[in-house]
Amino acid sequence: MIKLEINVQAELAAAKLHLDRAIEASIQERDIRHLGKLGAARYEIVETLIRMNKEAEINAATSCVS
Helix, strand or coil: CHHHHHHHHHHHHHHHHHHHHHHHHHHHCCCCCCHHHHHHHHHHHHHHHHHHHHHHHHHHHHHHHC
16 A cells, blocks of 8 residues: 555655646746636645645554554
8 A cells, every 4th residue: 555655645746746837938038828727726636645645644643553
């Protein structure tokens, strides 16, 4: 399970990087049509990564206690 979480986190991090680049390109081109949707998608990815990290910390703390 831990290996799967790491792979998911890596894929989400890559997706975030891709969105960051797309957002930057949109800003440079002054093409703001999809900027809100790109930003919303990036926000969801960041929130998911934060949630996954917190869950991993909780799991690590509970496994040390057991």
